[in-house]
Amino acid sequence: MATALVTGASYGIGADIARALAARGHDLVLIARSGEALGRLAARLEAEHGVKAHALPADLTVEADLERVAEAAHGADILVNNAGAGLSRSFERTTWAQEQHMLALNVVAPARLLHAALPSMLQRGKGRILNVSSVAAAGPVWQGTTYGASKAFSLALTESLAHSRRLRRSPVALTALVLGHTVSRFHEVAGIAPSPRLLTLPSSYVAQRAVRAIHRRRPPIAYVPSLRYKLLAGLVRHLPRPLVALPALADDFTALPFPETGPYARAPRSGGGDDEYGVLSPEPGGDRQRQR
Ligand SMILES: NC(=O)c1ccc[n+]([C@@H]2O[C@H](COP(=O)([O-])OP(=O)(O)OC[C@H]3O[C@@H](n4cnc5c(N)ncnc54)[C@H](OP(=O)(O)O)[C@@H]3O)[C@@H](O)[C@H]2O)c1
Secondary structure (H helix, E strand, C coil), X not given: CCEEEEECCCCXXXXXXXXXXHHCCCEEXXXXXXXXXXXXXXXXXXXXXXXXXXXXECCCCCHHHHHHHHHHXXXXXXXXXXXXXXXXXXXXXXXXXXXHHHHHHHHHHHHHHHHHHHHHHHHHCCCEEEEEEEHHHHCCCCCCCCHHHHHXXXXXXXXXXXXXXXXXXXXXXXXXXXXXXXXXXXXXXXXXXXXXXXXXXXXXXXXXXXXXXXXXXXXXXXXXXXXXXXHHHHXXXXXXXXXXXXXXXXXXXXXXXXXXXXXXXXXXXXXXXXXXXXXXXXXXXXXXXXCC
């Protein structure tokens, strides 16, 4: 049977993807930082499905760990780049360490593992890659943060590779899983309020749909596992940007008022000099002339 390497498998969507893969009889290599949770899941999947499951604890933002996982990815028949995280603050309020951490996890790690796995899959003439992206990749639904941009990288890389002649002629296939709000620890970990129920999908549902999709003879390049989110992602992608930016469609963290004190306090308003507005002085009425 094929061996699947799943990142972010200790809980949330990754753990459900691992369950769905084990149910199809695949052996597993499970990656996350929480070694104990991984060990428990591996033992359970072995007992319930008679597969081999190996827990490989690793922090994908640490280069040495990432290289250990890349080594394991060489031999994988299925690679699931699922581990990821969001940020609750908008770009101008985060620390650079927070940005670096998120980009290392959401952008660098999946690209590294894909780079490790793809050549051997092509050589063996079989393989499936699932990159977990988001509807936030389609446009500014998560305004003012780098999260959407990091997920746009995942979608763009998947599409760019999957449409290449080399991949189109090969039985190896890549799929971007374009997810809407899904029940997991994601929002809690990022410190974001949970989504309205109407917009929330069960993690086991999206995992099973995604695993079924990558087992098709011709897997989809971008897969949205819900009609609601297919419509929403289509709208977000094609509507004029000012409409997409309506608060009803967006978690607009940048709309939160700036605190009057503390490290994120708004600079005092004077007549407007270079310090306050960058290199340009404000023009009369400039406050209303916002960037569009
Ligand atoms: N939930 C949603 O609404 C939603 C929507 C769109 C897209 N997504 C995407 O879905 C994917 C899975 O997210 P989720 O919702 O399942 O979130 P989650 O419940 O927070 O799970 C995240 C997983 O990633 C692992 N992880 C986090 N940091 C890591 C690191 N530095 N190194 C290794 N593993 C790490 C976590 O395990 P440890 O803490 O044990 O390391 C956990 O297994 C992410 O790529 C996310 O962007 C989620």
